[in-house]
Amino acid sequence: MEVTQMYIYADNAATTKTSQAAIKAMNECMEDFYGNPSSLHSVGQRAAEKLLQARMDVAECLGADFKEIYFTSGGSEADNQAIISAATFGAKKGKKHIISTKIEHHAVLHTLAKLEKQGFDVTLLDVNEKGEVDPKAVEDAIREDTALVSIMYANNEIGTIEPITEIGEICERKGVIFHTDAVQAVGHVDIDVKKQKIDMLSLSAHKFHGPKGVGVLYANKKVTLTNIIEGGAQERGKRAGTENLPGIVGMAVALKDAVSNIEKSSAKVTTLRDRLIEGLSKIEHSVLNGASENRLPGNVNFCFEGIEGESLLLLLDAKGIAASSGSACTSGSLDPSHVLLAIGRPHEVAHGSLRLTIAEDITEEQIDYMVKEIKNVVDYLRSISPVWDELQRGEQKHVI
Numbered sequence: 001m002e003v004t005q006m007y008i009y010a011d012n013a014a015t016t017k018t019s020q021a022a023i024k025a026m027n028e029c030m031e032d033f034y035g036n037p038s039s040l041h042s043v044g045q046r047a048a049e050k051l052l053q054a055r056m057d058v059a060e061c062l063g064a065d066f067k068e069i070y071f072t073s074g075g076s077e078a079d080n081q082a083i084i085s086a087a088t089f090g091a092k093k094g095k096k097h098i099i100s101t102k103i104e105h106h107a108v109l110h111t112l113a114k115l116e117k118q119g120f121d122v123t124l125l126d127v128n129e130k131g132e133v134d135p136k137a138v139e140d141a142i143r144e145d146t147a148l149v150s151i152m153y154a155n156n157e158i159g160t161i162e163p164i165t166e167i168g169e170i171c172e173r174k175g176v177i178f179h180t181d182a183v184q185a186v187g188h189v190d191i192d193v194k195k196q197k198i199d200m201l202s203l204s205a206h207k208f209h210g211p212k213g214v215g216v217l218y219a220n221k222k223v224t225l226t227n228i229i230e231g232g233a234q235e236r237g238k239r240a241g242t243e244n245l246p247g248i249v250g251m252a253v254a255l256k257d258a259v260s261n262i263e264k265s266s267a268k269v270t271t272l273r274d275r276l277i278e279g280l281s282k283i284e285h286s287v288l289n290g291a292s293e294n295r296l297p298g299n300v301n302f303c304f305e306g307i308e309g310e311s312l313l314l315l316l317d318a319k320g321i322a323a324s325s326g327s328a329c330t331s332g333s334l335d336p337s338h339v340l341l342a343i344g345r346p347h348e349v350a351h352g353s354l355r356l357t358i359a360e361d362i363t364e365e366q367i368d369y370m371v372k373e374i375k376n377v378v379d380y381l382r383s384i385s386p387v388w389d390e391l392q393r394g395e396q397k398h399v400i
C-alpha cells in the first residue's frame with residue numbers, strides 16, 4: 001500500500017532539509033570561488049565580492065545594514081556572542097543585570113548561567129500557560145543596572161511567538177539593549193529589526209532550508225561586540241577565522257527564498273498545521289501546548305496523558321513519521337522539558353509530549369496519515385501502560 005511507504009519528515013524545528021537552490025549555490029561556490037576573501041589577488045577578491053553580496057542579501061532580508069551582519073557558525077554561537085558582548089559592555093558601566101525568560105534555548109540559558117557564576121544578576125521571567133512573556137513584566141523587571149534584555153522571538157518546542165515589537169519598544173524607551181534569539185522565526189515570520197527596535201538578533205541557516213554550521217549575529221551600533229574567537233580580522237575584527245563562504249552563500253540563497261515566499265508558505269503551512277491540531281485534539285486526555293494564535297506556522301506540540309514521549313517517537317518512526325519529543329537537545333535525558341514545566345504542565349504529563357514541526361512540502365494526505373497513526377500508537381501505548389491503567393481504574397486522577 002502506497003500510504004505506508006511514505007516517510008514524513010515532521011521535525012523541522014530540529015533542522016530542515018537543505019534546499020536545492022542552496023545546494024547549487026554552495027557547489028558553485030566551492031568550484032569557482034575557492035579563494036580566501038582576505039587575499040588581495042583576484043581569486044580572493046572574487047570570493048570577497050561573493051561574501052559582500054551574501055552580507056547585503058542577508059541584511060536586506062532583516063531590514064538591517066550590511067555592516068551590522070556578523071557571520072557565525074550558527075545560532076548557538078550567535079546567542080553566546082550576543083549575550084557575552086552585552087554583558088561585558090554593560091559591566092564596564094557598572095550594569096550587571098540581565099533579563100531573560102525561563103523558556104529560552106539552552107544556548108541562551110547556559111550562557112546566562114555561566115555569567116551568573118561570574119557575578120551577573122540574572123532575572124528569568126515566567127511565561128503564561130501559552131508560553132507568552134508579558135511585556136509589562138519585562139518593563140517592571142528593568143532596573144538602573146540592567147545591561148540586556150534577551151527574549152526569544154519564537155519558542156523552539158511549543159512554537160509560541162513572543163510580543164517582540166512591544167518588548168523592543170520598551171527596551172528602546174528604557175535605554176536597554178535588546179537581543180532576540182530568532183532562530184525559529186527567521187524565514188518563517190516577517191521580521192524587521194529597525195521597525196521592531198531589535199538591537200541584536202541570532203539566526204541559523206539550517207532552520208530555514210540552508211546548510212548547517214552557519215548563522216548570523218545581527219548587532220547594531222548600540223553595543224560593542226566581544227570576540228569569542230580570536231585571530232584574524234574577519235567580520236570587522238569581531239569574529240576571527242576564514243569565512244565559511246559556501247555556507248554563507250547557501251544561507252543567503254535560502255534566506256532570500258524563504259523571506260520572499262513567507263506569505264504564501266505561512267498561509268499554506270498554517271492551514272495544514274491547524275488540520276493536524278484539530279485531528280490530534282480528538283484524542284482523549286490530550287492537550288495542545290503553546291498558543292493557538294501567536295504560533296509558528298509549522299509547530300504542533302501535544303501532551304498525551306499516560307504515555308512516554310520516547311516510546312511514542314520510536315513507534316512513529318517505524319510508521320514512517322519523524323517527530324520529536326520537545327527539544328532535540330534534551331531528548332535522551334529523562335528530565336522533562338523546561339519549557340513544558342514553565343507553562344505549568346506537571347512532570348508526569350511533560351514526559352508524554354510530542355512535537356511535530358512541518359514544512360511547506362507537506363500534503364493534506366500526510367497530515368491525515370499522521371493523525372491516524374498517532375491515534376493508533378497512543379491507543380496502543382496506553383493499552384500497555386500501568387499509569388493509564390491506574391488512571392482508568394480511578395487510582396490516579398486525570399490532569400488533562
Ligand SMILES: *Cc1c(COP(=O)(O)O)cnc(C)c1O
Binds near residue numbers: 079105152181205
Ligand atoms: C536550533 C536553535 C538554536 C541553535 O542553533 P544552531 O545553529 O543549531 O547552533 C538556538 N536557538 C533556537 C531557538 C533554536 O531553535
